[in-house]
Amino acid sequence: MxxxxxxxxxxxxxxxxxxxxxxxxxxxxxxxxxxxxxxxxxxxxxxxxxxxxxxxxxxxxxxxxxxxxxxxxxxxxxxxxxxxxxxLTLAPALPGPPPPALGLALEPTKDRTHPRITRALHHREDVRAWTVPGGTLLIGRGVAGRWEAAVEVDPRARGAGLGRRLALAARHLVPDGEPLWAQIAPGNAASVRALLAAGYVPMGAxxxxxxxxxxxxxxxx
Structure with a gap:
């Protein structure tokens, strides 16, 4: 095994x-x-x-x-x-691109100088990144080749549901309809709530x- x-x-x-x-x-x-x-x-x-x-x-x-x-x-x-x-959380992929109802003007980026993207490159392969005003979304292959999502919201943009919407958009963007994993520090209660609201379920630690x-x-x- x-x-x-x-x-x-x-x-x-x-x-x-x-x-x-x-x-x-x-x-x-x-x-x-x-x-x-x-x-x-x-x-x-x-x-x-x-x-x-x-x-x-x-x-x-x-x-x-x-x-x-x-x-x-x-x-x-x-x-x-x-x-x-x-x-450690998990969510199934969702069909199609992120819907307009999410209100996200996602822009693919190849900028590798953003601190969150730089960190992701240490832990994942095939990293894909998108930005929106006030936030960043990343997807890449992490532990054992699983697809993992990471979201970062700028301090000034917090409290408006952007993290939840980005985490939900990630489920539309994961390739090949594969399940999407996400790790979050338990003490980061706001991010935990955002992932749960976006349909991710706890799997373990x-x-x-x-x-x-x-x-x-x-x-x-």
């Missing part, structure tokens, strides 16, 4: 058994390592000895895979650092372990 297959199954509503177990799989790429917590089941995707990983996780402790002691040990083993612990800049593991993932 690969992480790609686990994610594809989850997108279809088929999840690992909620038994408190841990599934250890290989990294889907040299860039991507981390921990995915689904309901009462953890998936560790890391190029490390599975027995070593399981020895650090008390059986039946559902929270241990995303707790600091385990993440710290895994980071030390891999020469990485925890990026964040995110809420995820911590990505990124390569340390300037270290032997290479540039930031």
């Amino acid at each position: 690969s992480l790609r297959q686990i994610l594809a199954d989850a997108a279809k509503g088929v999840f690992p058994p909620p038994d408190g177990g841990v599934t250890v799989v290989a990294q889907p790429s040299p860039r991507d390592a981390g921990v995915l917590n689904l309901t009462a089941h953890a998936v560790v995707f890391a190029d490390a000895d599975p027995e070593w990983i399981r020895a650090l996780l008390p059986p039946g402790d559902f929270s241990a895979p995303l707790n600091p002691p385990f993440l710290t040990a895994l980071c030390e083993r891999l020469g990485r650092q925890v990026n964040n612990i995110d809420l 995820e911590a990505l372990l990124v390569r340390v800049r300037g270290g032997g593991a290479g540039p930031d993932g």
